Amino acid sequence: MIMNILNNKVYIGSSKNIYLRKQQHYNSLRKGNHYSTHLQKAWLKYKEENFIFVGIEEVLDIENLIE
Numbered sequence: 347m348i349m350n351i352l353n354n355k356v357y358i359g360s361s362k363n364i365y366l367r368k369q370q371h372y373n374s375l376r377k378g379n380h381y382s383t384h385l386q387k388a389w390l391k392y393k394e395e396n397f398i399f400v401g402i403e404e405v406l407d408i409e410n411l412i413e
Contacts, residue, residue, distance in 0.1 A: 347400045348385065350392055357385045358402075360411050368399045 348357040348371060359366035371380065376394070380386040389397065405411050 347361050349398050349400060350388055350396055351398055353397050355388065357382060360405075362408060362411070364401050371399070383396055 347359075349355070359371075365391065372394075374380040375386060375389045378386065379392070380389070
């Protein structure tokens, strides 16, 4: 989850490797080319320091990841 700490709005995703996924998200957000235009606009408006990346659930069976 990527959360805006000013308004508590969140982006929820899933990944087999959250550390790599965080790096990918932050790199594209910093470059201004994240595929989620809503998240990108919020990132530009509220600035990086107002977002946190949080793991919210560990899924042991990868087949249940999206569920």
